[in-house]
Amino acid sequence: MTTWTVATAVHTLLDAENRRHDIEPLSDTWADFTLDTAYRVQDETLARRLMRGEHITGVKLGLTSRAKQARMGVDTPLTAWLTDAMTLPIGDPVPLRQLIHPRVEPEIVFVMGEELRGPGITAGRALAAVRSVHAGLEVIDSRYRDFRFTLPDVVADNASSGFVVTGGVALAPYDLDLALEACVLEVDGRVVYTATGAAVQGHPAEALALAANSLAARGISIQPGWLVFTGGMTDAIPITEGTHLTASFTSLGTLVLGASTG
Template identity: 65%
Template sequence: MMGDWDVQRAASTLLEAEHTRTDRPPITDEWPELDLATAYAIQDETLARRLARGEHLIGVKLGLTSRAKQQRMGISSPLVAWLTDAMVLPAGAPVPQDQLIHPRAEPEIVFVMAQRLAGPGVTAATAMSAVGAVLGGVEIIDSRYTDFRFTLPDVVADNASSGCYVTGPVSRPPTILDLSMEAVVLEVDGEVVDSATGGAVQGHPAEALALAANALAERGLAIEAGWVVLTGGMTDAVFAPPGSRLAAHFSTLGSIVLSGG
């Protein structure tokens, strides 16, 4: 281990960077031995500190769920990270630029769980049977690393670039939707910048949900009833600078309009 890095120091470093809105080089620049298991331990330590300061655990988020992003990072499965109530952006609120370093926005399909979902062995079908409601959402990701430059352990330790998220006005039961075909069009200042369907997320967002449940099971954890699950970006993330206007238009899950602040 180089430079006396450990889980406690890494957690302190990342939370301080978040608090001061100061980006930094990847931790692996100084701690090249950092592996995924240790990165998840750092992520869990940052969660413990969030809870100790009064935040509440409300769900999980997935990162790098699109196959294109996975190929770019050289991985074969998504990342799992934590959501707390402090990450909820109220509908109509602008992107909180004063709390973030370099926010980017990406549209997502969001699940609200009706039942506990515990692996191992969870399939897409069993995952969907545990879902109570489906919504459209926009996640505002924010990396503590300069220029979003990081390795896989770096981004896991950084809670998968968590920032905040907002959900749309439309809630639907999963049984009436074809989520692989649910489409979204992403606009910035009235111009279409990207589009995708739910099939971009592991072929179907339920596959991402199942992978999350099985990955958590390896750590003795489960997705709990009532939790929110962000299934991962359908499109590439776009910058959300001050003064911009972002809109995500879903085919059946309504529209979300965000001011860049």
């Protein structure tokens, strides 16, 4: 049986990601695995990514919608890291050979115009720090078998990070009603989900404020130029070879995503 430490957890998760094989949740055999320890694992995993040449591009929130919380059996949002290695250019297919069991979810994305440092950040203050708003798609890919995990498990796994796509339409944050910004998610021409920005903590700016305040507890602030993916507006959709996914937003444009094993 593995004697779990932060170091062994980091090695296990990165090995699972690099070899594209799933594992049982750490919490199955790590009796005193806490949320604080999980964030230490997440941050050390980021440090390993930076050592191998990746660069921080922003942060992402997970489990900010009731749909995602219900799907995953947890009730608390979380924060995680984005790096340049996770960026998927618009028009590129999802590289299935780099992933285990990918799923896709639509998100509202902020590009930051100024630093946002908690604690005490409100939604209004958070929105004032935003430079532009975009449509986004996140390709999540849990390292845990069957997407089964507790909150500490998914935090340690960097919130099931895979790839992110940011839309080219950029609007100022006060040029649209983010709570009412709608998204229609279609798979192979069939509507599977609809949602509005209100699905994300009531308003995406609330998610941004939550991220700033949560990161402040770890001595981290959100930097100018960073992306902030505010969390899935809907449940996530599995994507396989030949899947054609379209996310149509009211004001933020349309994103189309396919997948390839090539």
